[in-house]
Amino acid sequence: MEVTTIKDIARICGVGVSTVSRAINNHPDINEDTKKLILKTIKEHNYIPNNSARNLKRLESNTIAVLIKGITNPFFNSMLKVFEKEIHKKKYSFLLHRVEEQEDEVDVALELEKEKRLKGIIFLGGYFSHSVEKLNQMKVPFVLSTGGISEIIDKKNCSYVMVDDVQESYRMVDYLCKLGHKKIAIITTPPSEESIGKLRLEGYKKALKDNQLSIDSRRILYNDDESLDSFSMKYGYEAAKKLLESDVEFTAVFAISDSIAVGACKAIFEKGKRIPEDYSIAGYDGIDITFYYHPSITTIRQPTIEMAEETIRILFETIEDSSYKEGKIFTADLIVGNSTKRIR
Amino acid sequence: MEVTTIKDIARICGVGVSTVSRAINNHPDINEDTKKLILKTIKEHNYIPNNSARNLKRLESNTIAVLIKGITNPFFNSMLKVFEKEIHKKKYSFLLHRVEEQEDEVDVALELEKEKRLKGIIFLGGYFSHSVEKLNQMKVPFVLSTGGISEIIDKKNCSYVMVDDVQESYRMVDYLCKLGHKKIAIITTPPSEESIGKLRLEGYKKALKDNQLSIDSRRILYNDDESLDSFSMKYGYEAAKKLLESDVEFTAVFAISDSIAVGACKAIFEKGKRIPEDYSIAGYDGIDITFYYHPSITTIRQPTIEMAEETIRILFETIEDSSYKEGKIFTADLIVGNSTKRIR
Numbered sequence: 001m002e003v004t005t006i007k008d009i010a011r012i013c014g015v016g017v018s019t020v021s022r023a024i025n026n027h028p029d030i031n032e033d034t035k036k037l038i039l040k041t042i043k044e045h046n047y048i049p050n051n052s053a054r055n056l057k058r059l060e061s062n063t064i065a066v067l068i069k070g071i072t073n074p075f076f077n078s079m080l081k082v083f084e085k086e087i088h089k090k091k092y093s094f095l096l097h098r099v100e101e102q103e104d105e106v107d108v109a110l111e112l113e114k115e116k117r118l119k120g121i122i123f124l125g126g127y128f129s130h131s132v133e134k135l136n137q138m139k140v141p142f143v144l145s146t147g148g149i150s151e152i153i154d155k156k157n158c159s160y161v162m163v164d165d166v167q168e169s170y171r172m173v174d175y176l177c178k179l180g181h182k183k184i185a186i187i188t189t190p191p192s193e194e195s196i197g198k199l200r201l202e203g204y205k206k207a208l209k210d211n212q213l214s215i216d217s218r219r220i221l222y223n224d225d226e227s228l229d230s231f232s233m234k235y236g237y238e239a240a241k242k243l244l245e246s247d248v249e250f251t252a253v254f255a256i257s258d259s260i261a262v263g264a265c266k267a268i269f270e271k272g273k274r275i276p277e278d279y280s281i282a283g284y285d286g287i288d289i290t291f292y293y294h295p296s297i298t299t300i301r302q303p304t305i306e307m308a309e310e311t312i313r314i315l316f317e318t319i320e321d322s323s324y325k326e327g328k329i330f331t332a333d334l335i336v337g338n339s340t341k342r343i344r
Numbered sequence: 345m346e347v348t349t350i351k352d353i354a355r356i357c358g359v360g361v362s363t364v365s366r367a368i369n370n371h372p373d374i375n376e377d378t379k380k381l382i383l384k385t386i387k388e389h390n391y392i393p394n395n396s397a398r399n400l401k402r403l404e405s406n407t408i409a410v411l412i413k414g415i416t417n418p419f420f421n422s423m424l425k426v427f428e429k430e431i432h433k434k435k436y437s438f439l440l441h442r443v444e445e446q447e448d449e450v451d452v453a454l455e456l457e458k459e460k461r462l463k464g465i466i467f468l469g470g471y472f473s474h475s476v477e478k479l480n481q482m483k484v485p486f487v488l489s490t491g492g493i494s495e496i497i498d499k500k501n502c503s504y505v506m507v508d509d510v511q512e513s514y515r516m517v518d519y520l521c522k523l524g525h526k527k528i529a530i531i532t533t534p535p536s537e538e539s540i541g542k543l544r545l546e547g548y549k550k551a552l553k554d555n556q557l558s559i560d561s562r563r564i565l566y567n568d569d570e571s572l573d574s575f576s577m578k579y580g581y582e583a584a585k586k587l588l589e590s591d592v593e594f595t596a597v598f599a600i601s602d603s604i605a606v607g608a609c610k611a612i613f614e615k616g617k618r619i620p621e622d623y624s625i626a627g628y629d630g631i632d633i634t635f636y637y638h639p640s641i642t643t644i645r646q647p648t649i650e651m652a653e654e655t656i657r658i659l660f661e662t663i664e665d666s667s668y669k670e671g672k673i674f675t676a677d678l679i680v681g682n683s684t685k686r687i688r
Contacts, residue, residue, distance in 0.1 A: 074418055080442075081442070084442055093439070094439075094440070094441070095437070095438075095439055095440075096438070096439075096440040097438070098424075098425070098428055232632075233632050233633070233636045234632070237636065262633070262636050263636055265636075265638065266635070266636045266637075266638060269638045288576075288577050288578070289577070289606070289633060291577075291610075292577045292581065292606050292607055292609075292610045293610075293637070293638075294609065294610060294613045294637075294638060
């Protein structure tokens, strides 16, 4: 197809190039009928205005990057939808960048800052244990969303939207204790991994302690296979298989993600055992599959939509006023499914 | 924190600003030791080169956009990972843009082209029934990946990577027929929706016909609720519930996506029925949950990794040589799970 230029449009409309340019750029100094004719002609001829300065300006200043740890977690999908909608509503571009589990998200962000003129950054997931000095290197407004934040970070120095992972996993493990379970295993991330697994393990330990149960390290399963994504069904499956094949006794499993819980269920079924009659299983995140799995899985549901909306709102506030800081902690819900049961 | 400028770096190194600029831009006309010193100093001071021209040039020309229909389909996650890896390897930026089900992806692409200087576009998912004229409006190299392509499009005019949806769904339904099922229901997208549901329905009808089974429209379930995503677990659940509550007889269900199949399973379990003893269920896509569901779900597995790699390879070939066109059709595998069984 022939490429239509601004000159062609001018010729067709019988006006000068500068008039076409005025129409495109919504300049006030142009006759309304002429403008209409030009825009109509542009549309008919599929002419794409090639105003470099304008395009570059847009590109330069209007991108919001979402840095995500673990794109495979369906938990993030509903949040991404909200981000995208709100970002486009404000006429910004949306750049999604996945951060590998072993990568440092702030390094990735600094690199992105260098390459692009970002207007804002959302860190989704992950675990923040960077020094304040390091965070301060970032010149672009950012919000930490749904990830864990280590105590190292003075929360006054940054904006964040999260649930309290320690408290929420405490809520779940305490629930299992109150159902009568005394031998509760946990499937979590490796101790070396800076992740929310750490915080959820902390909540587990705290709940056992408060229920006068001893912590048995053999019931704490870490991912020691680097090739396995620590939040995946496959990891949950392998970990539960190992547990079932050991001589460690347990009546309940707390998986630090729903995907892990699904994998663990599968391993239990493969052994010919039943859920919840033989073992109770609990997850964390509240993704759809917990309802559709058979049996449905008891979980901690984070209010993802509200959290995403707040993340975006706070980011835009910070873009307006760079000194703005806001931290918001949401409370999650314990959703009781058919995968957990009272024992005596 | 104090912002370090190019002048600070020059001062610290005892050189002129133009020398620092040469070091940053990898200019040959600079002493190697001086260059090393400058780069080291830049690193130590976390100086971020702010060479607008260079940055803008990069932005302008090095973005590859992935337009995706239905980001919630976990089927795409493994493909996105491959795209991202390969795109970054080539020093391009990766822009993910979700297209709403009711949106026209080519319109969205033309809009993106206008806003950004894209280097290439991957259309992921969706269903292509655009006129060749419309496709030709796109000035940027593109590849259609894993979506359905209607017969309207002369495939010689574009690059694509796909499986044959008609043939693959034929394979599944034929398998169900060979197991002895004579009353097979299908859960698919609305007839008005331009989607792969259309092609998969076609394969279903063809298989029934070839097995001398009549097509009963009461066993064809369409999504008539606009608020429901046609590929979701929730839709599968609602559709199967409706089917179970009707007086339509069926012994097997072919769901046009695995997520629909999972939802359908849940509805069957809720009615107190068993899978596969009372009903056989089959899905399509081959996502992880088909293995981890209990029972595991019989499905069509598309070779997603290979397909993603081929998509990217073809796109880069087209970027190198704009006249390059390649179409590739992959064969999928029928994975037999525990959700289907022979009947007499």
